[in-house]
Amino acid sequence: MQTQTHPLISPALGTERHLTSFHYGPSGGQKIYIQASLHADELPGMLVAWELRKRLAALEAAGKLRGEIVVVPVSNPIGLNQRLLGHLVGRFETSTASNFNRNFHDLAELVMPRIEPRLTGDEQQNLLAVRAAMREALAEEMPTTELESQRLALQRLSYDADVVLDLHCDFEAAMHLYTNPDLWPDVEPLARYLDAKASLFALNALGTPFDEIHSFCWSELRARYGERYPIPMGTISVTIELRGQADVSYAFAEKDAQAIVDYLTHRGVIDATPAPLPPLEFEATPLSGTETLPAPISGVLVFRAPVGARVEPGEPIADIVDPLTDRVVTITSSVAGVLFARQRTRFATAGMVVAWVAGAEPLRSGALLTN
Numbered sequence: 001m002q003t004q005t006h007p008l009i010s011p012a013l014g015t016e017r018h019l020t021s022f023h024y025g026p027s028g029g030q031k032i033y034i035q036a037s038l039h040a041d042e043l044p045g046m047l048v049a050w051e052l053r054k055r056l057a058a059l060e061a062a063g064k065l066r067g068e069i070v071v072v073p074v075s076n077p078i079g080l081n082q083r084l085l086g087h088l089v090g091r092f093e094t095s096t097a098s099n100f101n102r103n104f105h106d107l108a109e110l111v112m113p114r115i116e117p118r119l120t121g122d123e124q125q126n127l128l129a130v131r132a133a134m135r136e137a138l139a140e141e142m143p144t145t146e147l148e149s150q151r152l153a154l155q156r157l158s159y160d161a162d163v164v165l166d167l168h169c170d171f172e173a174a175m176h177l178y179t180n181p182d183l184w185p186d187v188e189p190l191a192r193y194l195d196a197k198a199s200l201f202a203l204n205a206l207g208t209p210f211d212e213i214h215s216f217c218w219s220e221l222r223a224r225y226g227e228r229y230p231i232p233m234g235t236i237s238v239t240i241e242l243r244g245q246a247d248v249s250y251a252f253a254e255k256d257a258q259a260i261v262d263y264l265t266h267r268g269v270i271d272a273t274p275a276p277l278p279p280l281e282f283e284a285t286p287l288s289g290t291e292t293l294p295a296p297i298s299g300v301l302v303f304r305a306p307v308g309a310r311v312e313p314g315e316p317i318a319d320i321v322d323p324l325t326d327r328v329v330t331i332t333s334s335v336a337g338v339l340f341a342r343q344r345t346r347f348a349t350a351g352m353v354v355a356w357v358a359g360a361e362p363l364r365s366g367a368l369l370t371n
């Protein structure tokens with residue numbers, strides 16, 4: 001195991017932060033990149049990364065690693081230090097209101113101006129040529145703020161990984177994940193090992209979040225050059241939502257770290273017999289099929305259905321109680337699907353989204369991620 005330190009730009013006199021990456025196994029084979037808590041108030045992944053590091057250290061000592069596995073357990077030290085009025089504010093940088101998981105460099109945009117003359121009829125050579133172009137382009141970037149330097153440091157660690165796992169969580173949620181639909185055959189085993197209650201197909205719609213830049217750049221390169229040159233899907237990237245913000249426990253972390261180890265074993269990165277693939281209980285659905293349920297009035301939010309439940313059209317999800325008028329409004333799902341995430345606060349303002357149901361039929365288009 002090798003530890004690397006990546007200094008960030010000092011934002012103010014007397015202050016400097018850095019990222020730490022842990023590198024297990026030999027380089028030259030597959031590369032796996034796993035980071036946690038990019039939204040700094042989403043802590044389940046940090047504990048999973050810690051459990052994972054213990055397993056990787058033991059596997060490395062036993063000579064079982066066939067590829068390089070990079071783990072960044074604390075991927076957002078800026079956000080971790082943003083405590084406001086007693087609350088950890090980890091999703092947005094407080095000085096710019098910028099979402100920590102948006103505005104990464106668009107890798108397709110970076111490589112397109114330079115890649116075409118280097119493409120050949122050999123798919124493996126093209127994979128290496130694209131990665132070399134990514135490395136050059138990222139090396140040329142000159143960040144000016146601490147946040148830009150954090151994003152760039154993460155991208156320089158991850159751009160050439162065969163698998164990128166970005167560990168997040170939701171407010172209150174069942175285990176679920178987001179991925180590029182082109183990757184589903186490679187991601188489905190992960191969904192099985194994790195026992196995902198929803199697998200959502202993202203659309204490259206908004207804001208270049210971390211996992212999307214790694215997979216959609218290959219989709220774009222294939223769309224642009226694929227008829228003339230063979231280009232593989234160079235990175236399998238997935239955002240894993242490790243349930244809800246309060247779901248931090250040793251039991252969950254051990255289970256989830258083992259699921260990742262099982263997936264890496266299944267992919268041949270760990271030299272062992274893979275665990276049998278569990279059944280996929282909940283099929284993948286398009287993110288555009290997810291129904292967002294807003295509160296029609298303000299009031300106390302009382303949930304009537306648990307996360308992870310299959311719900312039918314018309315099924316009550318929550319009530320909004322107005323204690324001044326005695327009005328009670330019931331929010332129901334209009335689709336059949338899985339109630340995979342719920343709001344964490346119990347006070348609803350009018351229009352606030354209180355729950356998300358993964359349905360199979362597309363309902364929405366355009367930008368599907370919220371900020």
Ligand SMILES: [Zn+2]
Nearest residue numbers: 039042168169
């Ligand atoms: Zn997140």
